[in-house]
Amino acid sequence: MKFVDEYRDGDVAQLLARLIRQEAKPDRNYRLMEFCGGHTHAIFRFGIVDLMPDNVRFIHGPGCPVCVLPAGRIEAAIKLVEENDVILCTYADLMRVPAGKRDSLQKAKARGGDIRMVYSATDALAIAQANREKQVVFFAIGFETTTPPTAAVLKIANAMQLTNFSVFCNHVETPPAMMHILSAGEAKIDGILGPSHVSTIIGSQAYADCCDKYRVPLVIAGFEPLDVIQSVLMLVRQINAGEASVENQYTRAVSKGGNKKAQSLMAEVFEQRPLFEWRGLGVLPESAVQIRSEFADFDAEKRFGMQAIATADIKGCICPAVLRGMNNPDECKLFGTACTPEDPKGACMVSSEGACAAYYSYGRYRAAESKA
């Protein structure tokens, strides 16, 4: 595949890794947080971990929308389906995520709830057009990559005056989460691999404050293995030089200012939400968006009077600490025993992007060998 295969050349990967091993100073550590779950999986799937010297380590970040969505939001969606007889449309990622009381959207569907998996928000809109007698709610989650499509669909619904369509908005923002992790200082971070596709929308300059304030270098990296390894080399060089700036490795898709059209669409439809709860990070100010009052008719939270539900996480699950970069998944006592991708207890094991799922799918034998 063009723009994929060229960035998976094993010989180049070895050469870049050799440069990293040559340039990483043996007397210091390079703790690099890959913010995005897509990078976590690339690192494990392509064996990038094994190419690194021992002092270059990856810390997994919270960049997995499914993982950071609190169980209470899923419970609120289930309640909505069961009490209001609505059709709930959701991205498939959310179906198996544990809500409170051992429930999930999948279980609610099995009980008879009309919950439908969609590929796109436009599919949810089509379902609303085809079922005018029923209320259709789109369960919107995701970082800035996924927010503009939701904004586009809300605008279309508004133009069509579609009265049976609304959105349960859970869109979150990347820079505030990054700032929070750096300000908390729990995870010692020397450099950050910046998200690929979030950055196509918000642009590389969106991270400048983060780098300046916390004196940490950030390199926006593509998702292919050579992108990741080249970005690690760029971070090692910045750390060695004592620099803390934003660099862009993924220049083929990311510009300094990002996608202005997508940004203005988001600004037209959404506004800053004062507070939003993140799984693992707690309640963060100005870290998510909500639907503007001009589009209030399409806000499911307002239309159905949805209330916040507080839900405790599964006992023993350390997903919150994993999301903050404090612990590795295999340090959880549920990992690989009570909690597997087939029977997940925590969100990081459910999501195809979750750090626990990455460890389980690609890293559990390595961990076992290193302990042996």
Add this chain to the structure above:
Amino acid sequence: MCLAVPALVVELNGDSAVVDLDGIRKETSTVLLDEIAVGDYVLIHVGFALERIDPVEAAKTLKLFDELKAMDAEA
């Protein structure tokens, strides 16, 4: 969640386009992009084209990799 795949634009129809992804053809919305032409590669995510892939910038990165290989061959 934020995974997006590069696909070739093969047909334009107003606010949407037909893209080809390794032989699979799918309709995608182009409302997030100002300029788009048949023959462009775009990143597709949840049914929307997020951004054009800049072939010039892509070539620059690959040229760096080629130089690295050449240097290694000489060493």
